[in-house]
Amino acid sequence: GNANTAAQTFTFRELASATKNFRPEFLLGEGGFGRVYKGCFENSGQTVAIKQLDRNGFQGNKEFLAEVSMLSLLHHENLVTLAGYCADGDQRLLVYEYMPMGSLEGHLLDIPADQKPLSWYTRMRIAHGAARGLEYLHEKANPPVIYRGLKSSNILLDEDFNAKLSDSGFARLGPMGNKVHVSAMVMGTDGYCAPEYARTDQLTMKSDVYSFGVVVLELITGRRVIDASKPTNQRNLVAWAMPMFRDQKRYPELVDPLLQGVYPAKGLSQAVAVAAMCLQEEASVRPLMADVVKALSFLTTAADSLPEDSVLEDE
Structure with missing residues (x-):
């Protein structure tokens, strides 16, 4: 438009x-x-x-x-x-x-038996699209916009499963008035919140990057971010997954069982690397969204099916 x-x-x-x-x-x-x-x-x-x-x-x-x-x-x-x-x-x-396919959350959690789970490449396309939306808000919008509430329920899907960020994340409409940050009570309980938020009560672009890392982990694992029905050591998705980041042999344990083993091993390692970069404890070392977009752009199609000599062009 x-x-x-x-x-x-x-x-x-x-x-x-x-x-x-x-x-x-x-x-x-x-x-x-x-x-x-x-x-x-x-x-x-x-x-x-x-x-x-x-x-x-x-x-x-x-x-x-x-x-x-x-x-x-x-x-x-x-x-x-x-x-x-x-x-x-x-x-x-x-x-x-109108976004006919609803939210990403609705395609990852409690999906009915007759609904086809999202394929690996569709998941990576969704991650790439959401990353591009965030990159636009952080780096192209003037003034820049901190999204604040990134989670799989705020990522909506059109009929072709293209991801679009809903503005419920950043719009300050409604009873909050113009408070720039939502209270730690509300934000801190849902598992998407960066660790520094609990200390500083400030949301920044780097806390958006952290929340994005949580979404990538959801796409890989198909698990709830906080799941009280799981054994204690698996209730918090990030805490459960983090120790596996260091051991490539364990990456397959992370993958959503609904994918039935259909995913590229190299693509999985790269997706885990993106999540791990975004989820770093220290905010200042997390990547910019532009770098995340670039990293994910290589994961959205089966590149290995391209002829040997073809070069992946940047968009």
């Missing part, structure tokens, strides 16, 4: 009609910010996701519009596109492109 398109304004009536008055069967999910519905505009046939923000303790109209204009300036193929908004009366709604 055109980089300076402002988000479109919708009336509350248009959005109510697109969701048949916010019917429960159109509910896609809910979170701390409110509810998300699937909607369809009759005249254009366009399907969208409509986020109805919780109005409790809500910021004023001016802040809401400032946030909307910030979000509408962010354009990248690995970010979910904000199509428009509604600020009628005290209603606050945001309209996004």
Whole structure:
């Protein structure tokens, strides 16, 4: 899309009609910010996701519009596109492109028996796409955006399994107002949070890189980040996996059993290396997202099937 398109304004009536008055069967999910519905505009046939923000303790109209204009300036193929908004009366709604395959989390955890697990290369393509979205926010957006809440439930998938980051990670819409960091209580419990966060209560680009490492580990293992049903030493995904990083012979133990052994050994080592780099304890030695994007770009296709003399071109 055109980089300076402002988000479109919708009336509350248009959005109510697109969701048949916010019917429960159109509910896609809910979170701390409110509810998300699937909607369809009759005249254009366009399907969208409509986020109805919780109005409790809500910021004023001016802040809401400032946030909307910030979000509408962010354009990248690995970010979910904000199509428009509604600020009628005290209603606050945001309209996004619809992501038919839902969240990455829904394709890794508790998948129904009739659903095909994601293949190794699809997983690596998702990692690469999410990394590109983060790289854009960190290095191309002006001013830079710290994502803050990266997790597999915030990585959405289109019909071709292209990854797009949902803005629930970084948008400061809703009851938080303009607090730059979310309290350690909320963030620190979900297993995606960098170790320094507990000490400093500050989220930085390097803490995003750490959270990205956790997502790569989820893609490799298909495991929950925190799983109370597992034996104590396996409850925390990072703590369980870390000791294996140093021993290449143990890498196969990390792999999601649903892959049934179908993955490239070299690709696995490289993916583990990316996760390990991102998950380093010391924030300053974690890589930049640009380096992560480059490393992952070689893992998204079966390079060994290319003729010997072909050179992998950089995009």
